[in-house]
Amino acid sequence: MTDLGTRNPPAIRCTGLRHSFGDKVAVDGIDLEVPTGQVFGLLGPNGAGKTTTLRMITTLLPVTHGSVEVFGLDAGRRMAVRRLIGYVPQQLSADGTLTGRENVALFARLFDVPRRERKDRVAEALDAVGLTEDADRQASGYSGGMIRRLELAQALVSSPRLLILDEPTIGLDPVARSNVWARIEQIRADTGMTVLVTTHYMDEAEQYCERIALMHRGRIRALGTPAELEANLGPESTLDDVFRAVTGDQLDEGGIRDVRAARRTARRLG
Known part of the structure; x- marks a missing residue:
């Protein structure tokens, strides 16, 4: 395994990773x-294995075959790895009965932010996503875009080196999507944070991701920059074309639960 002292290990290294x-x-x-330091996109249809991969990287699922390292740390060192990661899952994690500030403070405690630092770190996270003025409102009154930004603040309160986003803009209108990404880009510019994101919006992937891995039926089928992937397919190809060429038109039967879950989230976000 890579030692933490190794110079400049990648943010994530998966080797022979398998899960059933x-x-x-x-x-x-x-x-x-x-x-x-990159924004890296992990793309693919529902049922491709993206979320399972993310859950192993975030230590929410055990690595039973192969290996995962985060900044040189083996994923088996769960608590050490979790201190390096902020995670925004596909499903909503904010509690509507709490205020925005209370939601973020709860995550500060969960991620073991030192007590003496919590108040300032909560305020900084809320400010980073533009929710300072609404921080003391109950989250049940937030719009869909505000909820996603609140969940981003929850993930950022521990000052992670790696931010993992699973469908962060699902169900949002174009303006709200742009606002969420503007916050992510600004935070990354300020901190140098690495971002791993899954999305079904090819325009997002093309605009914001420096490199992309296309996954289908549990395997990586294509890897490169958006421009490289498009050029490999042919002149005037788009990322949508690349996605269809790699994955085909059929949805894996095993992905139907992912589709239903995504629709539930979209309805809740309005």
């Missing part, structure tokens, strides 16, 4: 590196 749920192979031996 019973007889269903969700992740089928992937090798993947995410360089430190």
Whole structure:
């Protein structure tokens, strides 16, 4: 395994990573590196294995075959790895009965932010996502875009070196989507944070991701910059064209639960 003292390890290194749920192979031996400081897109249809991969990287699922390292730390060192990561899951994590400030303060405690630093760190996270004025309102009164920004603040309160976003703009209108990404870009510019994101919006991936891995049926099928992937397919190709060429038109049957979950989230975000 890579030692933490190794110079400039990648933010993420997956080697021979595999995971199954019973007889269903969700992740089928992937090798993947995410360089430190990049915005990296992990794309693919529902059921491709993206969320399972993210859950192993975030230590929410055990790594049973292959290996995962985060900044040189083996994912088996769960608490050490979790201190380096901020995670915004696809499903809503904000509590509507709490205020925005209370939601972020709860995550500060969960991520073991030192007590003496919590008040300032909560305020900084809320300010970073533009929610200072609304911080003491109950989250149930927030718009969909505000909820996503609140969840981003929850992930940022521990000052992570790696931010992992699973469909961060699902169900949002174009203005709200742009606002969320503007916050992510500003925070990354200020901190040098690495970002790993999944999205079904190809325009987002093309505009914001420096490199992309396209995943289908548990395997990485294509890897490169958006421009490289488009050029490899042919003149005037778009990222939508690349996605269709790599994944085809059929949705894996195992992905229907992901589709339903995504629709539930979209309805809740309005």
